[in-house]
Amino acid sequence: MQDLDGKVGVVTGAASGIGRAVALRMAADGMKVVLADIDQDALNAATSEITAAGGEAIGQICDVRHEHEIQALADAAIDRFGAVHVVHNNAGVVTAAPLDKLTTADWEWVLGVDLWSVIFGVKTFLPLIRDAGEGHIVNTASTAGLQSNAGIGPYNVAKFGVVALTETLALELGDEPNINASVLCPGAINTQIASSERSRPQELADHVETEVGENFVKHAGAMLATKGKDPSEVADLVMHGITTNQFWLITHEPWKQLMVDRAAALANDGSLFHGFGG
Ligand SMILES: NC(=O)c1ccc[n+]([C@@H]2O[C@H](COP(=O)([O-])OP(=O)(O)OC[C@H]3O[C@@H](n4cnc5c(N)ncnc54)[C@H](O)[C@@H]3O)[C@@H](O)[C@H]2O)c1
Numbered sequence: 247m248q249d250l251d252g253k254v255g256v257v258t259g260a261a262s263g264i265g266r267a268v269a270l271r272m273a274a275d276g277m278k279v280v281l282a283d284i285d286q287d288a289l290n291a292a293t294s295e296i297t298a299a300g301g302e303a304i305g306q307i308c309d310v311r312h313e314h315e316i317q318a319l320a321d322a323a324i325d326r327f328g329a330v331h332v333v334h335n336n337a338g339v340v341t342a343a344p345l346d347k348l349t350t351a352d353w354e355w356v357l358g359v360d361l362w363s364v365i366f367g368v369k370t371f372l373p374l375i376r377d378a379g380e381g382h383i384v385n386t387a388s389t390a391g392l393q394s395n396a397g398i399g400p401y402n403v404a405k406f407g408v409v410a411l412t413e414t415l416a417l418e419l420g421d422e423p424n425i426n427a428s429v430l431c432p433g434a435i436n437t438q439i440a441s442s443e444r445s446r447p448q449e450l451a452d453h454v455e456t457e458v459g460e461n462f463v464k465h466a467g468a469m470l471a472t473k474g475k476d477p478s479e480v481a482d483l484v485m486h487g488i489t490t491n492q493f494w495l496i497t498h499e500p501w502k503q504l505m506v507d508r509a510a511a512l513a514n515d516g517s518l519f520h521g522f523g524g
Contacts, residue, residue: 251276254327259337261288263437267477273301280323282308310363330374331381335367339442342462351452360404380424393521397458433498436474440467
């Protein structure tokens with residue numbers, strides 16, 4: 247998709263971090279934007295920032311774990327703007343604990359926000375993009391969808407799933423005219439992801455505090471705040487990926503060589519590859 251001016255974009259997890267930066271950037275590029283999130287105050291603030299600058303935007307409360315809420319989001323976009331061209335399935339959360347300490351609630355929460363939401367997003371919005379005649383779907387995975395990290399099992403599983411889903415989507419789109427897909431695999435970005443527990447729903451509160459979990463919140467939060475890239479850089483990459491139709495959106499160059507090394511371990515001696523993390 248080359249001309250984004252006047253087109254309609256939908257972004258989930260748009261109240262903070264990467265989603266917020268992408269929504270602001272879409273509006274700056276002349277798009278009409280539907281921002282979706284569960285954090286009402288932050289959603290209002292992001293939406294107002296766009297409209298105060300003269301952009302067109304609406305905010306929609308949407309818990310992306312639920313298919314009917316994704317459908318309501320699509321309905322709100324069509325009601326307000328009449329079409330949908332670009333969808334960024336981006337909302338995500340992470341929880342940390344060793345596999346034998348994770349609760350069923352931990353798995354349900356992370357797979358719901360990080361994977362089922364993308365499944366519902368593709369299923370719900372692809373027909374609308376086809377109706378619009380052109381468009382693009384971006385799904386946020388992670389470098390954790392390319393190489394697992396110890397201590398965040400549900401996140402790894404969800405993000406590998408998002409990569410597989412987006413590859414499947416792109417293969418099925420084939421040479422369908424004017425509709426494409428990208429998978430975004432961020433490395434460390436300076437956002438609020440390390441404090442994801444703020445977004446955990448009451449009904450999935452069952453969680454066991456572990457040293458792994460405590461260390462993750464402390465160290466990941468500090469690392470992202472000091473070494474993470476600014477979300478606006480990710481927004482640049484996403485918009486470039488949409489306008490140049492690039493499938494893999496990798497924010498940190500060293501990950502490309504890491505994927506070569508991972509494939510080499512598989513092909514050479516079949517050993518477990520440890521990557522950067524362990
Ligand atoms: N920050 C990083 O280093 C990094 C790295 C790799 C991947 N990612 C991915 O980027 C995406 C965006 O995360 P971020 O880093 O901007 O974090 P963030 O915490 O700043 O933003 C996430 C947003 O998702 C929203 N959200 C949480 N649960 C939701 C739900 N059930 N329904 C709707 N919205 C919900 C939150 O309210 C928040 O506004 C996530 O998918 C995350 O996994 C981030």
